[in-house]
Amino acid sequence: MARPKDENKINTIYEATLKLVLKTGFNGLKMADVAKAAKLATGTLYIYFKNKDVLINELFLHLKKAKTTEVLKAYNPNDAFEEAFRKMWFSYLDISLREPERMLFIEQFAHTSFLTKKTKQQGNQLLAPLAVFIESGIKNKKLRHLPVDIVLSQVLGPIYEMVKLEKEGTVKLSTQQKQALYEMAWNAVKL
Amino acid sequence: MARPKDENKINTIYEATLKLVLKTGFNGLKMADVAKAAKLATGTLYIYFKNKDVLINELFLHLKKAKTTEVLKAYNPNDAFEEAFRKMWFSYLDISLREPERMLFIEQFAHTSFLTKKTKQQGNQLLAPLAVFIESGIKNKKLRHLPVDIVLSQVLGPIYEMVKLEKEGTVKLSTQQKQALYEMAWNAVKL
Amino acid sequence: MARPKDENKINTIYEATLKLVLKTGFNGLKMADVAKAAKLATGTLYIYFKNKDVLINELFLHLKKAKTTEVLKAYNPNDAFEEAFRKMWFSYLDISLREPERMLFIEQFAHTSFLTKKTKQQGNQLLAPLAVFIESGIKNKKLRHLPVDIVLSQVLGPIYEMVKLEKEGTVKLSTQQKQALYEMAWNAVKL
Amino acid sequence: MARPKDENKINTIYEATLKLVLKTGFNGLKMADVAKAAKLATGTLYIYFKNKDVLINELFLHLKKAKTTEVLKAYNPNDAFEEAFRKMWFSYLDISLREPERMLFIEQFAHTSFLTKKTKQQGNQLLAPLAVFIESGIKNKKLRHLPVDIVLSQVLGPIYEMVKLEKEGTVKLSTQQKQALYEMAWNAVKL
DNA sequence: TATGAATGAGAATTCATTCAT
DNA sequence: AATGAATGAATTCTCATTCAT
Secondary structure, eight states, X not given: OOOOOOHHHHHHHHHHHHHHHHXXXXXXXXXXXXXXXXXXXXXXXXXXXXXXXXXXXHHHHHHHHHHHHHHHHTOOTTSOHHHHHHHHHHHHHHHHHHSHHHHHHHHHHHTSTTSOHHHHHHHHHHTHHHHHHHHHHHHTTSBXXXXXXXXXXXXXXXXXXXHHHHHTTSXXXXXXXXXXXXHHHHHHHBO | OOOOSOHHHHHHHHHHHHHHHHHHHHHHOOXXXXXXXXXXXHHHHHHHOSSHHXXXXXXXXXXXXXXXXXXXXXXXXXXXHHHHHXXXXXXXXXXXXXSHHHHHHHHHHHTSTTSOHXXXXXXXXXXXXXXXXXXXXXXXXXXXXXXXXXXHHXXXXXXXXXXXXXXXXXXXXXXXXXXXXXXXXXXXXXX | OOOXXXXXXXXXXXXXXXXXXXXHHXXXXXXXXXXXXXXXXXXXXXXXXXXXXXXXXXXXXXXXXXXXXXXXXXXXXXXXXXXXXXXXXXXXHHHHHHSHHHHHHHHHHHTSTTSOHHHHHHHHHHTHHHHHHHHHHHHTTSBOSSOHHHHHHXXXXXXXXXXXXXXXXXXXXXXXXXXXXXXXXXXXXXX | OOOOSOHHHHHHHHHHHXXXXXXXXXXXXXXXXXXXXXXXXXXXXXXHSSSHHHHHHHHHHXXXXXXXXXXXXXXXXXXXXXXXXXXXXXXXXXXXXXXHHHXXXXXXXXXXXXXXXXXXXXXXXXXXXXHHHHHHHHHTTSBOSSOHHHHHHHHHHHHXXXXXXXXXXXXXXXXXHHHHHHXXXXXXXXX
């Protein structure tokens, strides 16, 4: 029996890729660099991922899945709407600040031609529960009467910006500032 | 920088570059394609821009200058704060929706390593008047007491997201929706 | 005006390729070696031929065209059939011996998957006049009543073998031997 | 060469290699594909054959030996020359048509640099009895007075071509056509 | 022996930039 | 200034061979 295919390697490759691709973009990402960062031979990379496109697409889904799952953990169906909203918002912010690369990568690639249609679809399906939640808020007059996409943009847009600011060191959010951010988000979308 | 060269051609190159670079990113952008789109020979491109880095840096400043100038046109020092805020916000939204590529390019490149420190600095200086305006709002208790960067993020983040949604065709904003967006932005940041 | 595209280069490339590909086969042929043999940079090669497949396909057609044209020059419609046959046979033999690489390349690649269907078709069309000539011989009871392909194989098969023998130095044909070869070919196919 | 290894597997490898190598040539042949076709792991292939060169050289000798042996079976020293010639010619044709890959492989590789000098020599030695037979025919005025290599080329060249035509489906030889082919061969070389 | 994961040298192709015209 | 052919370094991906199990 040969060495068994090391499942752990896939994660190492994901991490190496994520670390590198944010600085360079898709075309700037060098497979040789990924391999080096993951401490593999170039050829080995291609055992695990057929090519660069596949690597990026699978990384995207992997990250989006991980992130979505984590955010939705904060959801408790027994909570009142605003309480649920608050918990998930803080969850989203904290996760994003804790792993900014993950969030930035998802954001940066979500609308590009480097992802296949299929990847985009699968990515969007992950968000379905969130969309349902927002819709229920709209229906129950807790939130402004607007398309879900728009409401989500209002809530998430500022978070993305905050993550960028923290990442580049312009800002370091205090607990009170986070609270303020939450209030702003809620004031924006609440009915 | 003295520019003895055909100003018209430079604009053609800017337009060609902008059209192409959004889909491809910096590394995916091919100088030959820029030349073709601008109806020039490759060599000619290099008469106007020393190399690809310079082209992108100058394009960035060019666009940021154009956009900032246009937005600030909406500013009238005689207006009350909220009125001025409202006018500029709508101005910003309309300009962004009218020329989404311009905005997306600025957004996309603002924090990357493809821009030199100098370019970034010059770009930020252009925003100084806006920062001053926001600061005055904070000082005069019109806006929440938070760092300017944070306030701006709250206001601009959602706009960026809306432009992306419109660009990809997910959403087509009605006048009422624009009004709603404004209210949300104002509700978020007002004191 | 830039340097004009040097049409002569194409021939230089053809020669370099032909010299190399016979020893190596398609997959063994290195574009870098072709470039070196043609005294070009690798990139230059790709200006003239989109890729290796195209290079080989165009080389094939080029050689087949040249050879066919040359052989058919020996054809005089006023000659009696056997006389015409004899002239063309000697023409074919002499041309093949003079430029054995050309013949061997055509032979070696004619039936491989390295050539596209289109190339093969175009190559076969070149031989149409020869087929017509053979058919007329069959119809007029000068040649055995067999499919043209078979008759041609009988005539050309031995020539291919002779070229290989001469090329590898096993044999150096004398005038009398050539005459004997002709007689053998004629004795084989005549009715 | 002592071969303590599974003779059965060796044949499987030979068959897999032969099936693949004709389409691809030496350089196009992938050891992984051979292994897969032979239902072995790549590593196992290397237990039986030190490397690709060795595999091809041994396959060549194997096939040439098999084919030569089979053809020579048709030889009966008691037969008159022409009768012996006829039997072997038909034997050669039938074997070639029955296993065209074998013949084409031998033909295709016989003169290439993928075979070592030693392999080529050993291959030629196998043909020695045939050469002796042809020489006796020349000496006894049954055949034209020409070097053996030339006589053989006249006889085998057309057969190679016929096999190619049958293989690609252009032609399907009838019994009468085979008979005609034999007559043509004999008319060509007989004195 | 058998396996198939790992390796890394090597090859095709691209493209920013230069330079002859 | 303008042109576009030429250059060759750089990058992706492949595959013969090795080696840990």
